[in-house]
Amino acid sequence: MENRGHYWVGVGFVLLSAFCFACKGILIKLAFRYPIDPIALLTLRMAFSLPFYLAIGQYLNRAEGPVTLSRREWLTLAAVGITGYYFASLFNFIGLLYISASLERILLFVYPTFVLLLNAIGFGRRVTRQQLLALLLTYAGILLAFVGNIRLSTQQDVALGAFWVILSGLVYALYLVGSESVMRQLGSQRFTCYAMIAATVPTLIHGTIASGTALFHYPTTVYWLGVLMALFVTVLPTFMMAEGIKRVGASNTSIIASIGPIFTIGLSTTILHEAISWQQLVGTGLVLSGVFLTSWRRTKRSTYVPD
Template sequence: MTQTSYRYWIGAFLVFLAAFCFACKGILIKLAYHYQIDSISLLTLRMLFALPFYVGILINLNRKQPPAKLTIRQWVALATFGITGYYFASFFNFLGLLYITASLERILLFVYPTFVLLMNAIGFGRRVTKLQIVALVLTYAGILLAFWGNIETSAQKDVILGAFWVILSGLVYAVYLVGSDQMIALIGSQRYTCYAMIAATVPTILHCAVENGLHLGNYPMPVYALGIGMGIFVTVIPTFMIAEGIKRVGSGNASIIASIGPIFTIFLSTSILHETISTEQIIGTLLVLIGVFLIGWRGRKQPISSVTN
């Protein structure tokens, strides 16, 4: 095996592992909800457990490289994008999981690459190819089929409301991605992710303080274990595995590899949460994956975090 080939397969393996970690997010959230914790408290625990790692990584990056030199306007834009992508999008996602299964959530969330594609086409005049149009049709057909096959599922409280929050999460996350291109070019993907996560932690804590007085010390121990898992194993670690993986295999290949995420979630949700998967959901998942595959196949340039969530 040549050095180039070895580098590629190491990168592919890192993206594969990151996809597995991200697929666990919905599972951990659903397990935590068994302990009657509200969405913003759970999100706050996730952010607080992840925060020290991002601060430490940022300090280390600033030691190795010159500190970021941005204008006040650029700092405000960076903070705004971080809050959009990691506070609003995450909170809407957590809300959605109150109402729908983890497997359906992961399928619906994969609508965000199509939002990115459409935003770039409408906002920046980037041409949409025939192949990408086919990908859009397949993706939305798959999502509709998976959604339709879950309307009567007893495991879900309100599939329409839950789907609304998750799709809104995908839309907001797409806004974050489209707006992040220039910032990532200025300060690098890893440093940008650290700043964005730190910025998003502030409104998350404020929201929790307003909602319930920031009372986070009275939950059973499993809640904190799940919070640590969400903070470290489905946030910090996969974020940087994705970053390194994209360096080695490219953003297009990484997005294709990461599209295996819904398959992981379906397997985990059936084995751990004992969710029932319908035939329509399986077929819909395959259509969504084909659509995402076609969007990523052309090696379209994406931000590092475009395959994280």
């Protein structure tokens, strides 16, 4: 009974984290109604997140002892953190200038197939028939959802937005593949703290150069949206996801978290009043089926939902 309760608490953590991550596109779209560009919004998100990661990282250092990494390992940690949380996030924010939040979340779930392909190409891992079927389902679903979105969209350059979001998924896949060795040494929670701290540095530099003092002159609502993004789609879900992985396992976490696009579709229709086509709904089902097959019996990773 205790083990069952332990498991279901983990399921709850994963579902909550998936819901929080699903809110990201909604909050970004709401912020883009004001005169703010992607790098400035990302800068606010990371700046508001930084104190939490510094405090949590310090607490984990006291609780788990000092970190013993070589210089090369520190550089690797910084590189993968910047890749996963600066480049991938920036590309994702840019993509949301052009496409709906619901399509963004569907496209972003292409990243498990990128992880599969990168492991096959870079490490010679065999791709099974089940995984090939997962690839076909995922890309068929994305194509169908994309076609449905073009028919409904009133925005221009939907293809450009899709390019940036898919590129974000590819970069995030590179982050996942590159982070395995260092993450095993640090643990997922401490690794997340250090990776986020590393990514904050180039984000703040880029944001300061691009926006300058304009960072301090946005409407108050923009800063509140930045705080919400920092807390509820960055800090809290990353640690809830890590706890969920600990309790239910990595494969189960991947499968449960794939409900994220469903959450986003519901939120985008109720809050942003985005129209959803039947092609998007069917495409979402195909993508989730592909993610399910890709995630089945997956080896352990730090997190499975791009931020």
